Amino acid sequence: MSDQSKTSAPKPRARRVTWLILSAGILIGILFWGGFNTAMEATNTEQFCISCHEMKVNVYQEYTDTIHYTNRTGVRATCPDCHVPKDWVHKIVRKIQASNELYHHFKGDVDTPEKFEAQRIRLAQNVWRTMKATDSRECRNCHDFESMNYNKQESRSSQSHQDAEDAGLTCIDCHKGIAHQLPMEYDPEQDAPGQSIFYSVRD
Numbered sequence: 001m002s003d004q005s006k007t008s009a010p011k012p013r014a015r016r017v018t019w020l021i022l023s024a025g026i027l028i029g030i031l032f033w034g035g036f037n038t039a040m041e042a043t044n045t046e047q048f049c050i051s052c053h054e055m056k057v058n059v060y061q062e063y064t065d066t067i068h069y070t071n072r073t074g075v076r077a078t079c080p081d082c083h084v085p086k087d088w089v090h091k092i093v094r095k096i097q098a099s100n101e102l103y104h105h106f107k108g109d110v111d112t113p114e115k116f117e118a119q120r121i122r123l124a125q126n127v128w129r130t131m132k133a134t135d136s137r138e139c140r141n142c143h144d145f146e147s148m149n150y151n152k153q154e155s156r157s158s159q160s161h162q163d164a165e166d167a168g169l170t171c172i173d174c175h176k177g178i179a180h181q182l183p184m185e186y187d188p189e190q191d192a193p194g195q196s197i198f199y200s201v202r203d
Contacts, residue, residue, distance in 0.1 A: 040095065049079040052105055058116045062180045075142075082138050082179065083127070090137075121183035128172050136171035143171060 042048065050056040060079075063069055068077040085091045110116040110123075131139070145165045150158040164174060176182060 040091070043095070044080045044084055044091075046078040046080070049083075054105065054110045054116060055079075058110075058113060059180045066179050068179050077142065077179075081141065085134075085137060086141060090134075117184075120181075121185045124176070124180070124183050124186070128176060131172035132170060139171040139175075 050060045063079075068082070070076070084094050104110065108115075110119050131137075145161065148161055150162060153161065160174065176186070176188075
C-alpha cells in the first residue's frame with residue numbers, strides 16, 4: 001500500500017468521533033423535539049386555556065351552559081377543539097398568533113368583565129373572520145355536511161343545512177354564538193341577510 005493511500009484513508013479514531021457527533025446530534029434532536037411537542041400539547045388543554053383569569057370568568061362560564069360542554073352523548077368539545085387546528089403547520093401558526101393574546105393578558109386589557117365586554121365584538125369578529133377564512137376547519141373536525149343524515153334532523157335544521165351546503169356557506173355563517181354569548185352590538189340581519197338560524201347562549 002502506498003503512502004498516499006494510507007494518508008487518504010480515514011483513521012478509525014476520526015470515524016468514531018464522527019459517529020459520536022452524529023449520534024449526539026440525533027439524540028439532542030429527539031430530546032428537543034420531544035420537549036417541544038410536550039410543551040405544545042401542555043398548552044393545548046382546556047385547563048391551560050382557563051388558567052388565564054380572563055377566560056375562566058368570561059367565555060368559559062358561558063361555554064359551560066352550552067351543548068358543547070354537556071350533552072346526552074357525553075362528547076365534549078373543549079377550547080382547543082374549536083380554537084386550535086389539529087394539523088401541525090396550522091397549529092404552529094395559531095400558537096404564534098396566541099403570543100399576542102399573552103401580551104394583552106399581561107397588559108391587563110381584558111382582565112375584568114367590564115373590559116372584556118367592551119372588547120367582545122372586536123374579539124368575536126376576529127374569531128369569526130378566521131373561521132370563515134378556514135371554512136370552519138375546526139368545526140368540521142366533528143361536523144361535516146357529507147356526514148350529516150338530513151332525514152334524522154328536525155325539518156328546519158335539515159332544510160337549513162341543505163340550503164347552506166347548496167349556497168356554499170360554512171358553519172360560522174349561521175352558528176355564531178353557539179358556544180359563547182353574542183356581543184350586544186351584533187345584528188344578525190346586518191351580518192348575513194336571509195340567514196335564519198343564529199343559536200346563542202343569550203337566546
